[in-house]
Amino acid sequence: MAQQIEEYDKIRAYIQDFLGIPQGLEQINVKKDSSDLPFTPDLVLMKADMIYIAEIKSKVTIDVISRLNLLRDLWLRKKPAEKIQLVIAAKYFPQREEDLMKQLDIQAIKLPWSFKSEIQEQYTSTNQKITSEKSWKVISRLLKEKKTSIRQLSLIENVSYGWTHKTIRTLMQQNIVKQDNNHVSISDVNKLLNGVAWERPLSNLKIAEIRIKFDEAATAAKEITSAFKSQDDLPLGFSSYTAASLYTGYGVRHDAVYVYMKTEHLGYFRELFESSSKKGVLALIYQPDREIFRNTREIEGIRIVSPAQTLLDLAGMGYSAMDVTKQMVSDYGTI
Template structure:
């Protein structure tokens, strides 16, 4: 029986992310593989590993896969994930003095591009707690970085900028993105793991976001009990 050594490796994290973002959903191996864009064989190995670890089980009624404890799996992933080490950061500077005004510019000028806010700026739209002093957002690749820097009228800087475009370690970070106030933001799951180990302010924002997710999980669990 094939197992994997790291349930949070590049492709394995796509499976983990799908299970967490869509907590409460019942999956077949093929459905999960298609959603995560991972082979069926590798998905089976990940699920076997997660089942052996007690994170996943098959439903008694239809034999589909369900995630048992999202909090436990998320906290383990967050302890492994290192936002500032896994990704590539491209620093820019905007002359906009107000973060809110720059966010409006993002909504207006790059709405047709694939991007997703994360870190404190993303958290400020989901569950405001810590006021951001910069804006981080994922972009697909170097070519998109160049395109968006022109659209947003931002200038590259040798030091740490107040705008940071982030080329992700894997495209899975875009899974579960949603629009908030016209701006695309990563899923709460991705936001939490990005925030937790980023800085003291990030940890505070992550803890606040976690309370939001706990409430969402509770509603899902109560709903499943009433079915």
């Protein structure tokens, strides 16, 4: 532990020197300023009226960039008047990630190879992701039941008691779940949704954006469902806004569809539906990171993923989908 602290201090000093921040300048009160967030950055410094929010990694990834960008959005929603500069300190910046950082105005600091640069992420300090397949079964069931026991969650979702208990304890440590005698319930839905957006951004699963020959999303989704059913029932599942509109009746965008399919079926999809026009419905296509096709259902001729998967995907879109996500949470017990 002492060695880890020493390494952290060395990296912090290197970053401060790079940014021209005098040594001895204290970090701002990270705990206070990020208490409403589901995670805290590796380092936060202030110079004049500029706040520097930094992540420290060995190698930069799209996931690191998207999480840091989300953190800035969440922070500015709390304090919109503050000036924020994002920083990633790493030993290696792949070209694609470096280009994206420039577009998002994220400053890069290259660390010497000899530094031990992996700082443990605080949100996932338990090493158990809340968005893993088993954990999300437990959490989505708790959202549906509203208040129940850990044992009941385990039995209903057929998840081991040990895993269920650990998932709930993880959320209790983060003040997302509260316990009343033998029953537990979600106490902070916003923090839960922010945590999902941080841990599993839906954009990470996107494999294609294809303009298709339709003017309206519902018509497109029905036709695509029919085309996949006609070929020995190829696996397919609409999610996000497309599924949420059918589950809740909540009015959402009609210029795009959001759909899971296997990568090997992308060619078939393009052959049937791709348009050369810049107009028409946009199909955002995702590759599943878990088994989602087994629990699909059909509503109004459109095959959609389960309510639990829909909610997970909406939350993974962050604030851009927050209104419909909260509507989904509100209706979840009756779906």
